[in-house]
Amino acid sequence: MAGRPEGGAQARASHIMLALFLRDIRLSVRAGGGALTGVIFFLAVIATIPFGVGPDLKLLARIGPAILWIGALLACLLGLDRLFQADREDGSLDLLVLGNDRHMLALTVLVKCLAHWAGSVLPLVVAAPLLGLFMNMEPLGIGATALTLLVGTPAITFIGAVGAAVAVALPRGGLLISVLVLPLTIPVLIFGVSASYGAVADPDPFLQPFLILAALTLFLAVLGPVAAALALRHGTD
Amino acid sequence: MRLIAENLGGERGGETVFSGIGFALGKGQALVVTGPNGSGKSTLLRVIAGLLPKAEGDVRIEGGGETFPTIAAAVHYLGHLNAMKTALSVTENLRFWRDFNDDGRLGVEEALETVGLGGIGHLPFGYLSTGQRRRAAIAKLLVSHRPIWLLDEPTAGLDKASEGRFAGLMAGHCAEGGIVVAATHLPLGLDGAEELRMGN
Numbered sequence: 001m002a003g004r005p006e007g008g009a010q011a012r013a014s015h016i017m018l019a020l021f022l023r024d025i026r027l028s029v030r031a032g033g034g035a036l037t038g039v040i041f042f043l044a045v046i047a048t049i050p051f052g053v054g055p056d057l058k059l060l061a062r063i064g065p066a067i068l069w070i071g072a073l074l075a076c077l078l079g080l081d082r083l084f085q086a087d088r089e090d091g092s093l094d095l096l097v098l099g100n101d102r103h104m105l106a107l108t109v110l111v112k113c114l115a116h117w118a119g120s121v122l123p124l125v126v127a128a129p130l131l132g133l134f135m136n137m138e139p140l141g142i143g144a145t146a147l148t149l150l151v152g153t154p155a156i157t158f159i160g161a162v163g164a165a166v167a168v169a170l171p172r173g174g175l176l177i178s179v180l181v182l183p184l185t186i187p188v189l190i191f192g193v194s195a196s197y198g199a200v201a202d203p204d205p206f207l208q209p210f211l212i213l214a215a216l217t218l219f220l221a222v223l224g225p226v227a228a229a230l231a232l233r234h235g236t237d
Numbered sequence: 238m239r240l241i242a243e244n245l246g247g248e249r250g251g252e253t254v255f256s257g258i259g260f261a262l263g264k265g266q267a268l269v270v271t272g273p274n275g276s277g278k279s280t281l282l283r284v285i286a287g288l289l290p291k292a293e294g295d296v297r298i299e300g301g302g303e304t305f306p307t308i309a310a311a312v313h314y315l316g317h318l319n320a321m322k323t324a325l326s327v328t329e330n331l332r333f334w335r336d337f338n339d340d341g342r343l344g345v346e347e348a349l350e351t352v353g354l355g356g357i358g359h360l361p362f363g364y365l366s367t368g369q370r371r372r373a374a375i376a377k378l379l380v381s382h383r384p385i386w387l388l389d390e391p392t393a394g395l396d397k398a399s400e401g402r403f404a405g406l407m408a409g410h411c412a413e414g415g416i417v418v419a420a421t422h423l424p425l426g427l428d429g430a431e432e433l434r435m436g437n
Binding site: 012015016018019020023026027030089090091092094095096097098099100101102236 | 283286287288289306307309310312314316317318319320321322323324325329332333334336337338339
């Protein structure tokens with residue numbers, strides 16, 4: 001097998017992390033991976049809303065961004081419990097933790113989060129514009145909501161990773177993770193939805209909440225993996 | 238390089254499983270840990286690897302240099318789980334661990350040939366039998382280099398021929414200056430290995 005770059009600790013670390021990223025992406029698209037589950041759940045939530053709310057098109061358009069965000073948030077939480085649990089069940093997690101002395105465990109967690117996001121959450125962002133049509137949203141509103149989802153959902157994954165790491169040893173941790181994580185994701189939801197509204201409702205600003213959303217994602221991209229790595233480090237048994 | 242344990246104690250859930258374990262292994266030496274179920278063999282290996290906190294005493298590595306400053310950086314840990322993904326093919330699994338562990342040694346195909354699984358690398362790991370899975374996990378030890386092997390029941394599920402082949406692999410690793418610590422209740426066929434009896 002060729003292709004292992006020689007020399008340069010940085011090049012080696014990025015090679016290692018790319019291998020991990022590709023493995024997790026492969027797992028999420030293969031049978032038993034969670035790539036489609038989230039999208040189908042998202043579709044189910046959004047598709048039932050118009051039936052429940054009734055044929056008031058104006059109302060649907062007004063609540064559209066909020067409903068899309070809530071649907072995406074819940075769909076994000078759906079697959080989170082498997083983030084580390086799958087690795088723990090087959091013993092891979094031990095070896096990932098042992099790798100801590102060569103490359104920080106927090107980096108490994110960050111890459112796993114990114115792979116989880118790309119494999120399970122990005123499809124939600126892609127599906128959001130289509131589902132926006134169900135909600136009678138105008139094109140600008142759909143675009144703004146998809147953009148805020150693109151920027152904001154990584155933050156949910158990073159927060160969720162902490163919950164997943166804490167609950168990794170629990171056999172039915174899924175619900176616990178949702179309960180742990182949901183309150184922490186509220187700021188992301190608030191700023192995501194207010195930015196989406198800001199793009200269509202005129203006096204409301206778009207840029208300020210959008211920038212805070214981006215800042216939340218960047219902040220949690222550091223804090224989440226570090227905290228999750230700490231929990232995993234002390235959670236092995 | 239030396240692996241040294243002094244007065245090592247381990248616990249599980251607040252209950253002492255073993256205590257006062259001591260050994261010193263130099264290059265090329267092997268230690269076979271034996272004892273009945275529940276005597277703490279697996280716990281000992283996990284404490285050595287650093288996956289469990291030690292209750293007392295010390296375990297350390299000496300002379301590892303810059304490449305292997307800590308035990309965790311110097312070990313291959315083969316637990317009772319195989320650490321392979323059932324949805325990926327055997328080759329994909331091994332290629333991942335080869336990349337992730339770095340320090341590549343044997344190629345994936347070569348390693349599979351060595352454990353007698355040549356030609357089945359394209360199959361999903363989930364399709365393999367118990368013994369074949371164990372052999373694939375053993376191939377994982379070969380694709381990247383680590384001087385210390387910590388093996389927890391390495392031959393569980395293996396047939397006679399594979400056991401013999403694996404004994405040869407361990408002997409080869411020791412001959413190259415490696416260190417093997419294996420927990421087992423089956424004879425491993427390792428000549429000249431020290432024995433540590435637990436649970437007495």
